Amino acid sequence: MIVIALKILIPFAVILQILPFLIWLERKGAAYIQDRRGPNRASIGGVRLWGIIHSLADVVKLINKEDIIPTHANRLIYTLAPAIAMAVACVTFAVIPWGAPLDINGSVFTLQAADLNVGILYIFSISSLGVYGIMLAGWGSNNKYSLLGGLRASAQLISYELTLGLSVVGVLIFAGSLELGSIVQNQGPMVWHWNALRQPVACLLFIVAAFAETNRLPFDLPEAEAELVAGYHVEYSSLKFALFFMAEYANMIIASALMATLFFGGWQIPFVSTELLRRHASQVLYYGGLGFGFFSLVAGWLLIRHKPKIIYRDARDRERLVLGMPAILAGMVILLLTATQGPWQLGPNGAQIVTAVLQVLNFLGKVLFFCWVFIWVRWTLPRFRYDQLMNLGWKVFLPVAILNVIVTAAIYLFW
Amino acid sequence: MTAIEVIFYILAAVAVISAAGVVSARNPIYSALFLVVTLFALAVLFVLLKAEFLAIIQILTYAGAILVLFVFIIMLLNLKPDELIERGYGNAMKFLIGIASFSLFLILGYVFHFAKWQAPAINPGFGDAASVGKEIFTRYVVPFELAGVLLTVALVGAVVLAKRKLD
Numbered sequence: 001m002i003v004i005a006l007k008i009l010i011p012f013a014v015i016l017q018i019l020p021f022l023i024w025l026e027r028k029g030a031a032y033i034q035d036r037r038g039p040n041r042a043s044i045g046g047v048r049l050w051g052i053i054h055s056l057a058d059v060v061k062l063i064n065k066e067d068i069i070p071t072h073a074n075r076l077i078y079t080l081a082p083a084i085a086m087a088v089a090c091v092t093f094a095v096i097p098w099g100a101p102l103d104i105n106g107s108v109f110t111l112q113a114a115d116l117n118v119g120i121l122y123i124f125s126i127s128s129l130g131v132y133g134i135m136l137a138g139w140g141s142n143n144k145y146s147l148l149g150g151l152r153a154s155a156q157l158i159s160y161e162l163t164l165g166l167s168v169v170g171v172l173i174f175a176g177s178l179e180l181g182s183i184v185q186n187q188g189p190m191v192w193h194w195n196a197l198r199q200p201v202a203c204l205l206f207i208v209a210a211f212a213e214t215n216r217l218p219f220d221l222p223e224a225e226a227e228l229v230a231g232y233h234v235e236y237s238s239l240k241f242a243l244f245f246m247a248e249y250a251n252m253i254i255a256s257a258l259m260a261t262l263f264f265g266g267w268q269i270p271f272v273s274t275e276l277l278r279r280h281a282s283q284v285l286y287y288g289g290l291g292f293g294f295f296s297l298v299a300g301w302l303l304i305r306h307k308p309k310i311i312y313r314d315a316r317d318r319e320r321l322v323l324g325m326p327a328i329l330a331g332m333v334i335l336l337l338t339a340t341q342g343p344w345q346l347g348p349n350g351a352q353i354v355t356a357v358l359q360v361l362n363f364l365g366k367v368l369f370f371c372w373v374f375i376w377v378r379w380t381l382p383r384f385r386y387d388q389l390m391n392l393g394w395k396v397f398l399p400v401a402i403l404n405v406i407v408t409a410a411i412y413l414f415w
Numbered sequence: 416m417t418a419i420e421v422i423f424y425i426l427a428a429v430a431v432i433s434a435a436g437v438v439s440a441r442n443p444i445y446s447a448l449f450l451v452v453t454l455f456a457l458a459v460l461f462v463l464l465k466a467e468f469l470a471i472i473q474i475l476t477y478a479g480a481i482l483v484l485f486v487f488i489i490m491l492l493n494l495k496p497d498e499l500i501e502r503g504y505g506n507a508m509k510f511l512i513g514i515a516s517f518s519l520f521l522i523l524g525y526v527f528h529f530a531k532w533q534a535p536a537i538n539p540g541f542g543d544a545a546s547v548g549k550e551i552f553t554r555y556v557v558p559f560e561l562a563g564v565l566l567t568v569a570l571v572g573a574v575v576l577a578k579r580k581l582d
Binding site for chain 1: 472
């Protein structure tokens with residue numbers, strides 16, 4: 001019981017903590033791509049931390065804004081829509097595998113909240129329910145532009161759901177099962193078995209359809225600021241808008257996690273299989289600890305070694321110390337601990353836990369990398385016009401996806 | 416009262432109340448949303464019957480695509496509740512309809528209560544995607560293909576009806 005509660009709460013908490021980091025990454029990434037500096041003013045006690053505090057300021061601002069419900073808006077539907085959007089975004093995390101199954105003292109723990117045997121279909125069906133959030137938001141705001149934005153957004157979403165589903169069928173043919181855990185384990189640790197290389201067309205189709213599904217540029221006409229005045233969430237303020245905002249980023253994280261799971265090996269560390277890791281877990285921990293301590297030390301020293309230029313005469317001059325000193329201290333502590341305690345004797349349980357931690361970190365790294373790709377593409381490509389978007393979805397992607405399924409099935413059958 | 420029975424009663428109550436809401440809501444959008452809740456409850460009841468694939472497909476297609484279409488149409492038609500003209504029945508007619516529905520309910524209740532139910536033994540792969548797929552493509556392949564043809568006909572018909580006349 002406790003294990004299930006933990007398995008539900010921990011991914012949810014992790015995702016909620018990644019969200020402010022993603023918002024910061026988006027704003028800083030956008031800024032550096034556009035050759036400017038981005039948010040770097042919000043500070044706590046003079047320490048700016050390169051703009052991460054802006055996310056905290058955003059949260060405080062969004063909570064304290066006035067909560068407006070437009071006149072003649074349908075109150076129930078107006079309030080329900082962001083709740084549906086956020087709930088759908090959060091519930092999808094239940095089936096994503098974070099690591100290999102652990103076998104502790106005879107009982108098997110899967111690192112998934114729910115190992116459904118229709119795993120991937122669960123994600124697609126819950127994403128189809130997310131269309132309701134957008135449609136009801138557009139309609140319930142009693143605003144022509146919201147309605148137009150909402151209808152456009154839902155039409156775009158249901159068009160690209162088909163491509164999303166069909167591009168995954170090739171992956172399912174190889175894996176032979178719908179469970180996400182089996183799909184990840186079917187792509188072994190060797191990189192040439194990962195589905196991005198076995199199914200390149202499907203990978204590309206999935207990535208583009210994921211962009212369309214999360215309403216991100218280049219497919220973000222439904223919430224285009226220039227054309228539709230922010231589309232379906234124009235009438236929302238304060239916490240309801242915050243829910244939409246968070247739902248968009250949560251959808252982005254889900255899409256990245258799906259890309260990593262289905263096409264890029266999920267939690268598999270490239271070229272290192274789970275058994276290899278478990279056999280050498282104590283050495284991995286020892287040398288990993290030494291390496292990480294050394295790296296932390298060097299990083300801290302690199303941050304600190306510049307002489308503080310006395311430009312501002314307040315806490316901003318010593319900003320590098322805020323990250324540098326803890327890095328050096330942590331590095332020294334870890335080095336001392338690891339070097340003196342020596343290689344630990346990990347039993348089979350300890351080895352599995354170390355392996356699981358490494359695999360979860362690996363998966364998180366992949367997810368964050370794909371989130372960065374989302375942000376990168378957003379600020380690089382121009383927007384599609386709506387008819388070009390629908391043309392692409394129905395006349396180009398759908399036939400290519402169907403063709404991919406046929407060719408994959410033929411190759412799998414006759415080879 | 417096992418956990419499954421409790422879950423069943425709660426879900427059945429939710430399904431019946433939402434179904435009543437579908438026919439009695441004033442606002443058409445509320446009817447569609449009540450229908451979504453009903454279908455969701457039915458999908459969970461399918462899971463209780465070990466038909467997991469069917470449950471997920473129900474949510475995916477019925478609640479997630481067909482009802483989206485319904486809500487789309489209702490939003491585009493923009494019916495206000497006052498514009499829906501109610502065709503009234505007289506009091507005598509309402510009484511007769513009430514008697515007929517109640518007797519139907521009694522007959523169904525009698526049949527379901529006194530029938531001898533025999534649950535057949537299920538194989539381990541029951542309700543899986545593989546078993547449903549096997550049945551669809553071997554025993555029921557003709558209805559499957561006919562359903563596909565029907566959907567294509569509907570699609571072509573919709574496009575033809577909605578096309579602008581080029582003249």
